[in-house]
Amino acid sequence: xxxxxxxxxxxxxxxxxxxxxxxxxxxxxxxxxxxxxxxxxxxxxxxxxxxxxxxxxxxxxxxxxxxxxxxxxxxxxxxxxxxxxxxxxxxxxxxxxxxxxxxxxxxxxxxxxxxxxxxxxxxxxxxxxxxxxxxxxxxxxxxxxxxxxxxxxxxxxxxxxxxxxxxxxxxxxxxxxxxxxxxxxxxxxxxxxxxxxxxxxxxxxxxxxxxxxxxxxxxxxxxxxxxxxxxxxxxxxxxxxxxxxxxxxxxxxxxxxxxxxxxxxxxxxxxxxxxxxxxxxxxxxxxxxxxxxxxxxxxxxxxxxxxxxxxxxxxxxxxxxxxxxxxxxxxxxxxxxxxxxxxxxxxxxxxxxxxxxxxxxxxxxxxxxxxxxxxxxxxxxxxxxxxxxxxxxxxxxxxxxxxxxxxxxxxxxxxxxxxxxxxxxxxxxxxxxxxxxxxxxxxxxxxxxxxxxxxxxxxxxxxxxxxxxxxxxxxxxxxxxxxxxxxxxxxxxxxxxxxxxxxxxxxxxxxxxxxxxxxxxxxxxxxxxxxxxxxxxxxxxxxxxxxxxxxxxxxxxxxxxxxxxxxxxxxxxxxxxxxxxxxxxxxxxxxxxxxxxxxxxxxxxxxxxxxxxxxxxxxxxxxxxxxxxxxxxxxxxxxxxxxxxxxxxxxxxxxxxxxxxxxxxxxxxxxxxxxxxxxxxxxxxxxxxxxxxxxxxxxxxxxxxxxxxxxxxxxxxxxxxxxxxxxxxxxxxxxxxxxxxxxxxxxxxxxxxxxxxxxxxxxxxxxxxxxxxxxxxxxxxxxxxxxxxxxxxxxxxxxxxxxxxxxxxxxxxxxxxxxxxxxxxxxxxxxxxxxxxxxxxxxxxxxxxxxxxxxxxxxxxxx
Numbered sequence: 088x089x090x091x092x093x094x095x096x097x098x099x100x101x102x103x104x105x106x107x108x109x110x111x112x113x114x115x116x117x118x119x120x121x122x123x124x125x126x127x128x129x130x131x132x133x134x135x136x137x138x139x140x141x142x143x144x145x146x147x148x149x150x151x152x153x154x155x156x157x158x159x160x161x162x163x164x165x166x167x168x169x170x171x172x173x174x175x176x177x178x179x180x181x182x183x184x185x186x187x188x189x190x191x192x193x194x195x196x197x198x199x200x201x202x203x204x205x206x207x208x209x210x211x212x213x214x215x216x217x218x219x220x221x222x223x224x225x226x227x228x229x230x231x232x233x234x235x236x237x238x239x240x241x242x243x244x245x246x247x248x249x250x251x252x253x254x255x256x257x258x259x260x261x262x263x264x265x266x267x268x269x270x271x272x273x274x275x276x277x278x279x280x281x282x283x284x285x286x287x288x289x290x291x292x293x294x295x296x297x298x299x300x301x302x303x304x305x306x307x308x309x310x311x312x313x314x315x316x317x318x319x320x321x322x323x324x325x326x327x328x329x330x331x332x333x334x335x336x337x338x339x340x341x342x343x344x345x346x347x348x349x350x351x352x353x354x355x356x357x358x359x360x361x362x363x364x365x366x367x368x369x370x371x372x373x374x375x376x377x378x379x380x381x382x383x384x385x386x387x388x389x390x391x392x393x394x395x396x397x398x399x400x401x402x403x404x405x406x407x408x409x410x411x412x413x414x415x416x417x418x419x420x421x422x423x424x425x426x427x428x429x430x431x432x433x434x435x436x437x438x439x440x441x442x443x444x445x446x447x448x449x450x451x452x453x454x455x456x457x458x459x460x461x462x463x464x465x466x467x468x469x470x471x472x473x474x475x476x477x478x479x480x481x482x483x484x485x486x487x488x489x490x491x492x493x494x495x496x497x498x499x500x501x502x503x504x505x506x507x508x509x510x511x512x513x514x515x516x517x518x519x520x521x522x523x524x525x526x527x528x529x530x531x532x533x534x535x536x537x538x539x540x541x542x543x544x545x546x547x548x549x550x551x552x553x554x555x556x557x558x559x560x561x562x563x564x565x566x567x568x569x570x571x572x573x574x575x576x577x578x579x580x581x582x583x584x585x586x587x588x589x590x591x592x593x594x595x596x597x598x599x600x601x602x603x604x605x606x607x608x609x610x611x612x613x614x615x616x617x618x619x620x621x622x623x624x625x626x627x628x629x630x631x632x633x634x635x636x637x638x639x640x641x642x643x644x645x646x647x648x649x650x651x652x653x654x655x656x657x658x659x660x661x662x663x664x665x666x667x668x669x670x671x672x673x674x675x676x677x678x679x680x681x682x683x684x685x686x687x688x689x690x691x692x693x694x695x696x697x698x699x700x701x702x703x704x705x706x707x708x709x710x711x712x713x714x715x716x717x718x719x720x721x722x723x724x725x726x727x728x729x730x731x732x733x734x735x736x737x738x739x740x741x742x743x744x745x746x747x748x749x750x751x752x753x754x755x756x757x758x759x760x761x762x763x764x765x766x767x768x769x770x771x772x773x774x775x776x777x778x779x780x781x782x783x784x785x786x787x788x789x790x791x792x793x794x795x796x797x798x799x800x801x802x803x804x805x806x807x808x809x810x811x812x813x814x815x816x817x818x819x820x821x822x823x824x825x826x827x828x829x830x831x832x833x834x835x836x837x838x839x840x841x842x843x844x845x846x847x848x849x850x851x852x853x854x855x856x857x858x859x860x861x862x863x864x865x866x867x868x869x870x871x872x873x874x875x876x877x878x879x880x881x882x883x884x885x886x887x888x889x890x891x892x893x894x895x896x897x898x899x900x901x902x903x904x905x906x907x908x909x910x911x912x913x914x915x916x917x918x919x920x921x922x923x924x925x926x927x928x929x930x931x932x933x934x935x936x937x938x939x940x941x942x943x944x945x946x947x948x949x950x
């Protein structure tokens with residue numbers, strides 16, 4: 088036998104995958120050879136299900152800007168006036184040129200900078216530094232244009248008073264010294280520990296000056312201090328040199344020691360926010376953009392901190408950044424958000440990179456609703472042409488799987504395909520939203536988010552909460568109403584479902600993280616211990632939120648039934664306002680939701696403070712509540728959220744289409760938080776109905792919904808799909824026969840299939856807990872599991888019933904394709920089926936063909 092890899096397809100068929108052909112060999116030893124390209128079903132079996140998934144990565148190098156030396160009509164410099172106050176002050180310049188066509192592009196590192204009086208100021212790269220007090224002009228020359236601005240240098244004879252928090256702490260953050268992988272980790276590094284991300288400046292000050300008998304600082308000879316020598320690499324340092332001896336940062340450390348290592352005045356100005364210039368810019372492929380970052384202090388003063396801030400890109404294949412704020416784009420169109428972090432203050436600069444040119448000038452596609460207009464506005468800026476509409480069969484299958492978690496019935500599919508009405512897709516959307524399976528499927532989704540888990544809630548509690556959730560979706564109750572009821576729930580956990588949300592192992596800290604993430608899209612985990620590295624939240628915000636749950640108590644209920652598991656029932660109630668202490672300082676933390684109003688004891692009085700939390704959370708003007716739920720819904724239907732991850736609505740993690748997210752949130756509020764109304768709007772949009780087949784302009788677009796994003800069926804949906812396609816219902820322990828996987832209330836229900844295909848463990852409110860990554864175990868199970876074999880050959884299954892009818896082979900193949908793939912057979916399926924039915928007995932050929940369809944790409948994925 089040739090040296091090919093082989094996998095079992097069925098008890099009587101093996102597939103050998105060589106180069107260019109696939110061989111089907113029966114147990115009798117006979118074989119048939121067909122073109123590899125012709126046997127599409129078998130090809131997908133070999134490629135998709137064995138997990139041979141290639142992730143193509145592009146090496147992004149900063150190409151020379153295409154605008155070098157180009158003719159320009161104007162130059163602009165930022166800031167317009169440059170003021171340097173004291174030694175060690177610098178100013179980052181940003182120079183923008185305008186082309187004759189109106190295109191703006193960065194020439195900061197391409198232009199010629201001339202200081203008219205070098206005794207006053209000097210240029211280092213694109214930084215300007217003072218050399219003596221005075222005034223001079225700075226001239227910029229590029230592309231035949233000249234622009235001048237004034238430079239004012241004052242107090243250069245004195246070195247500004249150094250403040251540890253304002254000046255020294257940013258050095259540790261910028262150089263990564265206080266990161267979790269270095270001195271910021273819990274045990275520190277080589278005996279030296281800093282607070283992670285600099286959240287405790289006072290402790291870091293003590294570590295530098297007092298620990299290890301003060302060996303890190305040498306006041307008598309600052310240049311010989313161990314702190315400096317390790318930083319510049321003149322003595323061995325595990326982290327290597329973090330700065331050069333002649334740098335301004337090294338000078339700052341030396342001057343701080345010369346000044347007596349001051350902590351700083353208690354009245355010293357503190358940073359309140361940062362400004363980024365430019366905050367948005369359209370860049371060409373293969374170009375650059377310099378950023379400028381300014382810190383704004385509480386006394387109104389401003390300081391350039393471009394060199395002290397830290398930079399990261401959320402899409403490095405689109406745009407990369409170095410640690411001086413210099414951005415380089417590659418040749419891939421898209422959008423990148425550059426996150427800037429300075430002393431716990433964060434911001435983002437958005438860079439839009441369109442295609443260099445549009446490959447076709449087709450007439451703009453029609454729009455079905457406002458969603459399409461907003462998507463097309465973004466695609467026009469990127470010069471991307473959306474894909475064509477998907478066919479009717481694909482659309483019909485898509486809306487059933489997304490809305491119901493179920494395959495369409497073949498009879499309903501036939502009727503839909505025969506319908507010639509122009510509004511048949513709109514009517515089909517209305518019909519699926521009225522189906523009972525909607526309740527089952529969306530209850531499953533929210534049971535994952537709300538962690539309905541019998542292991543932590545007990546069987547009675549988990550069942551009660553799941554039943555209550557079903558009632559909300561069955562009646563299409565407004566989302567804000569049932570969330571409000573959930574957040575304020577009190578009572579008997581055995582009788583009142585929503586109260587179980589507060590049970591299990593949930594402490595007030597757990598509830599803070601869960602509720603913030605599940606209903607606000609705010610991930611507070613980091614803020615429990617230190618300031619969030621990419622957000623504005625700190626420990627005060629975390630424990631302010633925890634205060635709402637500080638008086639929450641649970642009491643085990645006893646009853647006279649000796650067979651009752653009394654620990655499975657608890658009375659949950661709130662005792663009213665309770666102060667929450669800061670874990671480090673012990674100072675009471677005011678009660679406040681993240682970004683919400685301050686709550687005082689007088690406002691709460693004797694009532695449950697969760698009522699005030701629920702009022703603010705579900706308010707129409709809450710900046711997070713509606714945006715999060717529409718972002719979740721969008722991802723469920725479109726395969727990718729507008730903000731990824733879908734429950735991480737950071738300011739430094741902007742949506743790929745902010746106007747669209749704002750619009751959807753507005754529609755959610757205006758509809759009275761009707762979830763179905765937003766789902767209907769999405770499914771009726773042309774954007775949702777696009778094909779997954781790409782064109783030359785959108786092949787690399789994975790952010791902007793120019794084509795449909797293909798996703799594998801979730802574990803429960805896939806199991807139900809196999810059962811429905813084969814006509815053989817599953818059996819689950821303790822559940823009525825015919826119960827579908829999407830109807831299970833207990834995620835511990837034994838099922839090797841569900842475990843293998845990644846059902847949620849419900850230990851986190853994140854939907855990411857449900858895995859969709861392909862594995863070898865999944866491929867082998869689909870191709871060789873006795874359970875699937877039994878479903879295919881079941882005497883009361885779909886195939887047995889079809890074979891009992893007097894229908895032709897062609898009709899049999901058609902019925903199987905409609906049931907499994909949701910479409911009529913194509914030429915490839917017909918060719919494969921023709922070969923099988925020609926060379927093997929009909930029962931065997933039919934079973935092999937059905938099994939191959941169940942392993943095909945078109946079955947396993949929502950396309």
